[in-house]
Amino acid sequence: MHMSDALVSPLVAASAWAASSVVSVLSARALKRDPDDRRVPLMGVLGAFVFAAQMVNFTIPGTGSSGHLGGGLLLAILLGPPAAFLVMVSVLTVQALFFADGGLLALGCNIFNLGFFPSFVAFPLVFLPLAGQRPSRSRLALAAVLASVVGLQLGAFAVVLETRLSGLSSLPFGTFLLLMQPIHLAIGVVEGLVTAAAVIFVRDARPDLVPFGQATSPLAFRPIGRLGGNVLLTAALLAGVVSWFASGKPDGLEWSIDHAQHQGGVRPPESALHSFFSGLQSRTGILSDGTERASESWPAVSPRGSLAGLAGAGLTLGLAILIGFGIRAVRRGASSNPARSLE
Amino acid sequence: MTRGHSLGTSVAHLDEYASAETPIGRIDPRAKLLTTIAFLVAVASFGRYQVLSLVPLALYPIALIALGDVPSGSLLWRLLLVSPFALLIGAFNPLLDHTPLGTFGPVHVTGGWASFASIMLRFVLSVSAALLLVATTGFDAVCAALARLGVPRILVVQLLFMHRYLFVLVEEVSRTSRAFALRSPDRSRPSMRVAGTLLGQILLRTLERAQRVHSAMICRGFDGEVRLRRELRWRAADTAFVACWSAFFLLVRSHDLTRWLGTAISGAIG
Amino acid sequence: MSHHLVAFEDVTFAYPDGTAALRGVSFRIHHGESVGLVGANGAGKSTLLLHLPGILLPSSGHVRVGDWPVTAKTLPQVRRSLGMVFQDPDDQLFMPTVGDDVAFGPLNLGLPSDEVEARVAGALERVGATHLRQRPPYKLSGGEKRAAAIASVLSMSPDILVMDEPSANLDPASRRRLIALLRSFEHTKIVATHDLDLVQDVCTRTIVLRDGRVAADGPTAEVLGDDALLGGCHLERPLRMQGCPRCGPRK
Numbered sequence: 026m027h028m029s030d031a032l033v034s035p036l037v038a039a040s041a042w043a044a045s046s047v048v049s050v051l052s053a054r055a056l057k058r059d060p061d062d063r064r065v066p067l068m069g070v071l072g073a074f075v076f077a078a079q080m081v082n083f084t085i086p087g088t089g090s091s092g093h094l095g096g097g098l099l100l101a102i103l104l105g106p107p108a109a110f111l112v113m114v115s116v117l118t119v120q121a122l123f124f125a126d127g128g129l130l131a132l133g134c135n136i137f138n139l140g141f142f143p144s145f146v147a148f149p150l151v152f153l154p155l156a157g158q159r160p161s162r163s164r165l166a167l168a169a170v171l172a173s174v175v176g177l178q179l180g181a182f183a184v185v186l187e188t189r190l191s192g193l194s195s196l197p198f199g200t201f202l203l204l205m206q207p208i209h210l211a212i213g214v215v216e217g218l219v220t221a222a223a224v225i226f227v228r229d230a231r232p233d234l235v236p237f238g239q240a241t242s243p244l245a246f247r248p249i250g251r252l253g254g255n256v257l258l259t260a261a262l263l264a265g266v267v268s269w270f271a272s273g274k275p276d277g278l279e280w281s282i283d284h285a286q287h288q289g290g291v292r293p294p295e296s297a298l299h300s301f302f303s304g305l306q307s308r309t310g311i312l313s314d315g316t317e318r319a320s321e322s323w324p325a326v327s328p329r330g331s332l333a334g335l336a337g338a339g340l341t342l343g344l345a346i347l348i349g350f351g352i353r354a355v356r357r358g359a360s361s362n363p364a365r366s367l368e
Numbered sequence: 369m370t371r372g373h374s375l376g377t378s379v380a381h382l383d384e385y386a387s388a389e390t391p392i393g394r395i396d397p398r399a400k401l402l403t404t405i406a407f408l409v410a411v412a413s414f415g416r417y418q419v420l421s422l423v424p425l426a427l428y429p430i431a432l433i434a435l436g437d438v439p440s441g442s443l444l445w446r447l448l449l450v451s452p453f454a455l456l457i458g459a460f461n462p463l464l465d466h467t468p469l470g471t472f473g474p475v476h477v478t479g480g481w482a483s484f485a486s487i488m489l490r491f492v493l494s495v496s497a498a499l500l501l502v503a504t505t506g507f508d509a510v511c512a513a514l515a516r517l518g519v520p521r522i523l524v525v526q527l528l529f530m531h532r533y534l535f536v537l538v539e540e541v542s543r544t545s546r547a548f549a550l551r552s553p554d555r556s557r558p559s560m561r562v563a564g565t566l567l568g569q570i571l572l573r574t575l576e577r578a579q580r581v582h583s584a585m586i587c588r589g590f591d592g593e594v595r596l597r598r599e600l601r602w603r604a605a606d607t608a609f610v611a612c613w614s615a616f617f618l619l620v621r622s623h624d625l626t627r628w629l630g631t632a633i634s635g636a637i638g
Numbered sequence: 639m640s641h642h643l644v645a646f647e648d649v650t651f652a653y654p655d656g657t658a659a660l661r662g663v664s665f666r667i668h669h670g671e672s673v674g675l676v677g678a679n680g681a682g683k684s685t686l687l688l689h690l691p692g693i694l695l696p697s698s699g700h701v702r703v704g705d706w707p708v709t710a711k712t713l714p715q716v717r718r719s720l721g722m723v724f725q726d727p728d729d730q731l732f733m734p735t736v737g738d739d740v741a742f743g744p745l746n747l748g749l750p751s752d753e754v755e756a757r758v759a760g761a762l763e764r765v766g767a768t769h770l771r772q773r774p775p776y777k778l779s780g781g782e783k784r785a786a787a788i789a790s791v792l793s794m795s796p797d798i799l800v801m802d803e804p805s806a807n808l809d810p811a812s813r814r815r816l817i818a819l820l821r822s823f824e825h826t827k828i829v830a831t832h833d834l835d836l837v838q839d840v841c842t843r844t845i846v847l848r849d850g851r852v853a854a855d856g857p858t859a860e861v862l863g864d865d866a867l868l869g870g871c872h873l874e875r876p877l878r879m880q881g882c883p884r885c886g887p888r889k
Contacts, residue, residue, distance in 0.1 A: 031491035032457055035412045053520035062592040066581035066732065069529025070537070074574040076530070077537035081545060083563035094567065103575075111523055115530045122502045122510070124446070128491075129498045130408045193416050193487060194457050195464040195480060201457075215560055222564020227572045233654055234575045337630020338420040344629075345427040352434035356391075508734045508774075528734050535776040536728050580729040587691045587722045588794060589714070589746030596738065597745070597754075 027120075028135050028184050030128030034191035041187065042133030048141055049114055052107035064108060071100060072112045076119065083219065097143025098152065098173050099220045103235070106144045113140030134187050138180040147176030162225055169224070170217030177213035181205040383506045392436035392504045397513035399606035403613045404501045410617035411493045416483045422493070424625045428613060429496040436504035443503070447495055458487035507531050512598040525594045537574065544570055643668055644690065644798060644828065649699035650850075651685055659685040661850040662699070667826060667843075674837030674858060675830040677847035678872030683802075683830040684725075686847065690800050690828070691717050704797060718747070721791030721825075725802040727783035731775035736767065736786045739775065743794035761793035765819060781812030788819070798826040805833045834862055834876040846871055 033041075056064065075096035082093050096116065100109035117135050120126035127135045155168035185201045188194050194201075228235040392400070407428055414422050433440050467479030502510060508528070515524040544566055548558055558566055582590075619625070644667040651660040659682050667673050677683050688694040689701050692708045701708040704719040724730045733739040740761050744754040762768045765785040770778065778786060784804065791799070804820070805813045813836070820827065820840045829841060837844055837858060844861040846854040848871045854861050861867070868874055 029457075029491065030408070030412070030494040031487045033412065035409055038412060049523060050520055053522045056522055060592050062586065062590060063578075063582050065525060065529065065590075065592070065594060066585060067575075067578040068526050069732075070533045070574050070578040070581065072526065072530030073533035073537040074571060076534055077541040078567050078570065080538065080541055081558070081563060081567060083558050083560055099571075111526055112530070114523060115526045118527060119507075119531060119534070122498055122507070128408075128494050129404070129501075130412055130494060188457065193483065195461040195483065196457060197464070218560055219564045219567060222561065223568040223571050226565055226568025227575065230568075230572050231575070234572070234579075336633055337626040337628070338423045340629050340633055341423045341626050342426055345424070345430045348427065349430040349434035352431065356435075511734075529732065532732055532734060532775070533728075577729060580724060580726065581732050583688070583691075583693045584722075584724050584730045585732065585742075586693070586713075587717055587720070588743035588791065589717060590742075591746065595742075595745040596733075597741065597751070 027127035028131040028138060028187055030130040032188050032191055032193050033131045033134060034193065035130075037187050037191045038130045038133060040133075041131075041137050045114070045133045045136040045141070048110060048145070049136075052110045055107040056111070064104075068104065068108055068112050071103065072115045075100065075112065075116050083215070094219060095139060095143065095173075095177070095216055097139055098147060098169065098176055098217070099223065101144040101148035102152065102169075102220070102224055106148055109144040109148070110140050113144065134183070138183045138187075142179040142183070143173070143176035146179060147172040151175050162221075165225060166218060166221040169221035170214055173217030173220060174210060174213035177209045177216065178206060181209040383502050383508075390436050390504070392432055394605075395609050396600055396602050396606040397505045397509040398516060398600065398602065399609050400501055400505050401510065401513045401517070403610050404497050406610075406614050406617055407497050408494050410621055411490050411497075413621060414486070414490070416486055417479055419482055419485045419489060420626045421620070421624045422486065422489050424620045425493055425617070427616070429493065429500055432500045432504055436500070438500060438503045443496060443499060446499055447492060458484050458491075461487070509598075512596075512600060515596075515598070516600055521594075525596075528594075528596075533577075536577075537570075540573065541570055643702065643704065644826070645700075645702040646686075646689070647700045647702075649689065649696040649701060651689065651694060651697050659850055660689075660696070663847075663850070663852055664699075665845055665852060665855055667828065670824065670826055671843060672827040672841045673829070674834075674841035674844040675828060675847065676832070676834060676837060676844060676871075676873060677853075681847040681871070682850040683847055685850075687722070687800055687802055687828075687830055690798075691720055691722050718794065719797045721794060721796030721799045723787050723791055723799070723801040723804060725806060727780075727787040728775070730787040730790060731778075731783060734774060735771070736762075736773055736775060736778070736789075737771040739786065739790045740771075740793045742790065747794065757793045757795070761789040764792055765789045766815075779812075780807050781809065781815065784808060784812065784816060785819075796825065798828070799823060800828045800830075802830050803832070804829060805831060805836050832873075834873065835878055838862060838876045838878065846873070 075094070078094045078096060080093070097109065097113050100112050103109075104112065114136050117127070117132060117139060121129050121132045121135070152168045152172035155171060156165055160168065182202070182205075185198065185205050188196070188201065189198050196204075224235065407425070411422065411425060432438065433443065461484040462478065462480035465478060465480035465483060468477075505513075511524050511527050511531075514527070515521065548562070548566060552558075646663050646665050649660055649663045650658070652658045663682070663686065675683055675686065685694065689696060689708070690703060692701075692710075692713045695708070695710065703716045706712040706715050706719075708716050731739050733742055737758060740758045741754055744757045749757070758771075759768070762771055765788050767782065767785045767789055770782055770786060775783060775786065788804075801820075804816060808816060813833075817836060817839045820829070827840070829837065831837060841858050844854070844856065844858045845852060846861060846867065853871055854864070854867050862876055862879060865875065874880075
């Protein structure tokens with residue numbers, strides 16, 4: 026499930042961006058230390074594969090709904106964690122840019138939820154220990170299902186957490202969690218089975234292409250070792266910073282309930298950093314997390330004020346569109362050559 | 369699967385509009401990337417109940433459409449295609465948040481409706497900004513900008529390679545899915561088992577393709593590093609582009625232009 | 639003349655799963671020769687081609703390209719003197735634009751940038767694709783893709799051109815243009831194909847492969863006129879050498 030621009034606050038977005046960037050840079054460095062010229066085309070084509078494979082929707086038994094491949098676990102099995110992570114980064118970036126799946130601001134969250142968890146947590150900590158070096162079909166399927174469930178549960182939980190910390194949605198934490206986790210349990214089982222089926226199919230047809238049981242395979246199944254440790258440590262550190270930050274800010278929903286009932290709510294603990302940022306925020310508004318007073322944002326509560334607001338909005342939009350048409354008309358008039366043809 | 373197919377073809381079309389012949393096309397891709405980021409931060413920085421004061425920000429996408437010769441119809445269509453996650457989650461707000469905010473005559477506006485409208489507006493603004501970045505710049509140039517702004521080379525090369533083979537793979541998946549659909553007319557989707565085999569087959573062909581591409585690369589002296597020549601020149605116009613838009617975003621953020629215009633017009637009328 | 643020669647000496651090759659693809663192949667190709675490599679599906683054509691740039695190394699026997707024996711150590715030199723055009727242009731055109739693809743080889747050779755520029759412009763002009771330079775490969779037609787793929791190896795100034803099924807998926811007009819282009823090259827040429835009419839137009843010599851062995855090797859006109867040989871190899875005479883369906887078989 027893609028996290029969306031519309032649901033994320035700048036602070037949460039920035040933290041997730043920072044975490045994802047650190048992991049990307051560490052992954053890129055890990056690949057650089059371990060060069061293999063086969064990897065460039067392999068990663069590129071597999072990225073395109075994951076993208077295209079997500080078009081295939083299959084039936085989830087018993088539910089009547091459908092799911093598609095996430096791809097993170099499959100990539101990790103074929104490429105190893107750092108390369109799989111970078112491929113997911115590329116897939117999610119293209120989805121954000123071309124299809125606005127999620128959007129650019131939420132891209133950091135999506136990379137973390139859909140890239141980090143499957144490649145750096147589910148694969149090395151669940152799949153690898155369970156599958157071992159030469160897994161039988163059933164063992165491979167079991168490992169894939171469990172790893173995929175763990176990856177998706179973590180991802181879904183992160184979506185809930187990020188949405189909650191951003192404070193734009195009014196969904197209570199528990200309800201949202203109950204909405205997300207069970208669905209992703211079903212999706213996880215199915216995705217695991219489909220991943221296993223695809224890997225087994227390729228292993229049977231061209232054992233030389235799948236790294237299992239080949240001591241010489243250079244592309245995957247490296248022990249994650251230092252890199253994995255580094256990445257996990259950084260992630261934990263960032264998560265700590267983010268949650269400390271987030272707990273220092275009143276949540277949007279708590280605030281609105283608090284506001285509506287005119288009672289004193291839970292005040293955030295003050296800290297030097299927090300007061301610095303709230304100072305910065307009051308000056309620039311850039312770090313707003315959606316907690317300002319509703320009466321300041323919405324035009325005055327009097328009907329006349331509201332009408333003025335609406336009229337202003339209409340006028341602004343009209344003006345903007347008019348400027349757009351104006352620019353177009355001026356440019357058409359100015360250019361002597363006919364408009365570019367789009368072949 | 370029709371959605372998938374239209375996705376595939378729409379990838380091909382989005383950056384077709386990118387051309388160096390429009391005023392926006394001439395702006396350095398780095399400048400457009402930075403401005404897009406500033407715009408997104410500006411949009412996200414508005415509070416959950418703010419709807420009307422967000423409206424002036426629409427000037428940015430509208431100006432890009434006009435200056436970049438982007439067909440607005442296809443952009444709108446694309447906005448509608450987008451996954452409805454935000455709409456779904458946002459739709460809970462009116463049900464859950466009954467904070468009274470104001471009235472328009474007989475209509476009472478609650479915080480839930482205001483925040484829902486705010487979520488929708490943010491969604492339209494930020495999504496169109498991302499789409500317009502690609503539509504006016506082209507993916508290739510966006511990647512060049514990323515490389516120059518310090519994104520690891522491996523990742524930039526990965527983005528370019530993946531984008532290159534997107535069309536090939538989407539076509540391959542469409543062909544395979546069509547073959548499935550033709551032989552199972554009473555099922556709209558493949559079962560899990562069939563999906564596994566179907567994807568396995570495509571994965572197999574993908575891995576073989578990776579091998580062939582690698583052969584083609586090493587035949588031309590590939591040594592692990594992809595050398596790309598891209599010349600980007602930052603001119604005064606680019607600085608002005610970033611500066612003017614950033615100033616505009618700050619202005620919209622710090623002054624409620626909507627209310628100001630609204631008050632002015634209602635003052636003039638009555 | 640000793641260089642620009644391609645030689646196979648009793649080459650055998652078996653894939654890791656044990657399938658024997660080449661079972662003792664020997665031939666010599668001299669400077670400026672134009673050789674068609676024909677044979678049924680699975681006869682070993684593609685495997686043989688992959689031995690030229692050393693993507694596959696023989697299980698036994700030797701391959702020589704130009705002045706170099708093809709071994710793991712000589713690969714850079716071998717690949718520099720050999721231009722390989724693969725069957726599917728989508729595998730060959732992997733860069734964002736045609737221009738990038740044509741520049742890929744020269745940049746890997748470490749040439750200075752004005753030399754790269756000259757090579758790119760020259761190669762594109764040679765195949766008549768100068769106007770395609772800024773275009774991404776996925777927007778090209780089949781014929782344009784083929785031309786771009788050829789330009790991408792010409793820019794490395796190879797002595798020997800190797801092509802796998804160059805006329806596959808081309809419409810008749812593009813195919814005709816390709817034939818004219820190939821005839822205009824003075825390089826040593828090796829063309830693996832099922833398109834025997836193309837062989838007849840482009841190649842002076844033809845090598846027929848059957849089950850991993852050389853079944854025939856001789857002047858094109860002779861080889862392609864031998865019905866018994868062709869029939870045994872799952873091939874048939876080029877259409878032009880077959881009799882007119884109305885006037886009866888030609889003798």
